[in-house]
Amino acid sequence: MSETTNENKKDRHLKRFHYTIDQAIEKPFNWQQIWRLLTYLKPYAKTYLLGAIIAMIVSTAVRLAVPIIIGKVAFDVAIENKDVGLLTYLVIAIGLLYLLSYVGNIYRIKWVNLLGQNVIYDLRQHLFTHVQRLSHRFFDNRSAGSILVRIMNDTNSLQELFTNGIINLLMDIATLLGIIVILFTLSPKLALAVMVILPLMFYISTKLRRKIRRSWQNVRIQQSRMNSHLNESIQGIRITQSFSQEKENTEFFNGVNTDNFQSWRTASSKSAMFRPFVEMSNAIGTVVLISYGAHLIILGPSDGGIKLGTFVSFAFFLGMFWDPISRLGQVYNQLLMAMASSERIFEYLDEQPNVSEKDNAIEFEEMKGHIAFDKVQFSYDSERIALHEISLEIKAGETIALVGHTGSGKSTIANLISRFYDPTSGTVKVDGHDLKDVKLSSLRNHISVVLQDTFIFSGTIMENIRFGRPDASDEEVIEAAKVVGANDFIERLADGYSTEVEERGNILSAGERQLLSFARALLANPSIIILDEATASIDTETEVKIQNALRRLLKGRTAIIIAHRLSTIRESDNIFVLEQGKILENGDHDELMEQKGEYYELVKSQFQMLDAM
Structure with missing residues (x-):
């Protein structure tokens, strides 16, 4: 490797920290x-x-x-x-x-x-x-x-x-x-x-x-x-x-x-x-x-x-x-x-949360799960707007899907519902309450999120599922695992529910980790459930097995599904198609297919990819 290349590497890793070093050195001794x-x-x-x-x-x-x-x-x-x-x-x-x-x-x-x-x-x-x-x-x-x-x-x-x-x-x-x-x-x-x-x-x-x-x-x-x-x-x-x-x-x-x-x-x-x-x-x-x-x-x-x-x-x-x-x-x-x-x-x-909580914040004793976005605009930074004055309504108990290309704003909407971020302008409401007026723990206790890259903690299978509700009994944990179809593979493990999983659950397959996350979400008994590409890591055979489990998981709950797979979203009550932070169209699967718009093209391209395989 040439000397010039080595120098370039050194410059690259020094530039990342140059500003921090200068700032720290110039600070006076602070008694x-x-x-x-x-x-x-x-x-x-x-x-x-x-x-x-x-x-x-x-x-x-x-x-x-x-x-x-x-x-x-x-x-x-x-x-x-x-x-x-x-x-x-x-x-x-x-x-x-x-x-x-x-x-x-x-x-x-x-x-x-x-x-x-x-x-x-x-x-x-x-x-x-x-x-x-x-x-x-x-x-x-x-x-x-x-x-x-x-x-x-x-x-x-x-x-x-x-x-x-x-x-x-x-x-x-x-x-x-x-x-x-x-x-x-x-x-x-x-x-x-x-x-x-x-x-x-x-x-x-x-x-x-x-x-x-x-x-x-x-x-x-x-x-x-x-x-x-x-x-x-x-x-x-x-x-x-x-x-x-x-x-x-x-x-x-x-x-x-x-x-x-x-x-x-x-x-x-x-x-x-x-x-x-x-x-x-x-x-x-x-x-x-x-x-x-x-x-x-x-x-x-x-x-x-x-x-x-x-x-x-x-x-x-x-x-x-x-x-x-x-x-x-x-x-x-x-x-x-x-x-x-x-x-x-x-x-x-001295860092303060960007998402602050009011002293007199209200608490949800019960949550129906009605969600409303009113002209919501959001930016992660000053150079890029993630959402452009989005307005949408999700009725209590309704299952909606968010589809669109990468970077269209799907996960941003999910993050705003959990109030991981506050909108730059506009309001996000749950059951008629502006989320800025709600106690954070009260809101998030009624929401479960299942991500594509699910996180498994070091510990037993039982402890990982119980993370969704620490006071749950062993019987409740096992029942949740049975509902989502995780019980079969768990019982095949050497120690069953007492099996110790390594950091990030590396002894489990991607599909098995995802099934555990479903069980964890179900055990928490949320009013709102968010599935962010939650079935992306599951093979087709496993996905078929958990479709019925998903129906039970989502029954009576407000559900927001972010997915590309047609099988996951076609039964949704309402599908929102996003592009560059804007809603292009919405409706159920049949309505959007009849419109032959952006959703139709997405479905068509997916079938073409499957035919080519």
Whole structure:
């Protein structure tokens, strides 16, 4: 394969995400967003968070007290006066203090882990629940992989912040402030000399932060790209293998994987620069401490110097001083990662359904199934109108068919009845109620939809049929399967209704999956049923078997059938012929055949295709 071709491939997969990367990088650090993230701590503030803070205060107090005891008491009093008894008591006291600190650390680690796990659980649950309520338009513009990244990877990346980052941040800030106060109390001169490096350190570290933050944002974007491609590749593996495009697909993945690898390497290398810089500052501070501290010891307290014990305490605290600074840098990196992930999580949480529900929305206690479209116009985007002022009426209990070429607006009408979308103009009414005034769950509880590409969940056959009505008994499930003719093939399976089906029901044939979807729809006992090319995947022999079942399924219900097969639609009470979002003609089968219009031509072409086979 030529170098030019490889470059073109790389350009293609980079262009898809170029705009997203630029947008994410230019966003400023949003502390308000971090505070919003911390609101998830509120339910656990009086339990795990408070306990962890108390344990942190105990262990921090011990760390600050021990160097003072060693320097000011052990060296300047006990050793200077050769008081062995006092020195013994001090050793025991220090041992007890470290034991207290050990117990405090045990409970701190325990409580912060419980805190972090609960917060991540709540956040992921909130995100998943919210995404489920979003409108179809949201999913039209996003891949399943990118949504999966938000719910799994981005929430997981916040775990370190909640389990360690927050408490460590508080502990390190408290330790740092305590050390600074103690150092200036012990010797203001030596404290100022040692900390002369701090302004330069903060200046350089500030410069590093923006680069580090950008690199972690890029990591999240590259992860999203890779997961999206993985999800797409796995779901489309049969198509890939059918066209022998494994090599092409592997090369594309190699480009995405390389970008992900490079983003992690860049982010890690930039983050790693901070700790060596802190260690260098520590080395400079130690040199100053030894040189200037030795000078002050020689001068002695009487001439403005210090005692040996003060120097020892100072050395202890100086060693402790740089550790919290280094950890604060790590916490800041965690904040940067959390920022990159939280802005992606909150982007979804801030999404509002395009199909909104009124506060005083009415509920259908019973639904007759009368449907009316009044001058309905609809567009999926500004460039293409899917429906042009459609007006039609479907009486309760009537079976109507929608026919026409691909893209004529058939499925759009079905989507509007289920209120997956709202019309751009005009109204859709059921039983005289504008669907915008009806509670969504109330509407959809009375509607069953059977699609051409039916979705089978992982689980048993029984569970998949019961999905239509979770409170149904086993007997009701089996009866629904018998009515649609699914019982025969189910009983031939090794475990019958307890047979576990794989993801998307791959162990079943297309026809068997479709029969399960019919049983699922029947079990839900809907007032309105929509069949969107529902028999397209069923062979002729199987279709003959379920015609009687369909009659029972549709009896007493308002039915909307979208199909190309004449056998499926010829018995409909009314047939609407659509073309480019407009109704060309309507009537029953015989009336439309007599008109010899568009429907007649569609039927004629279908028979010609059958004769040619």
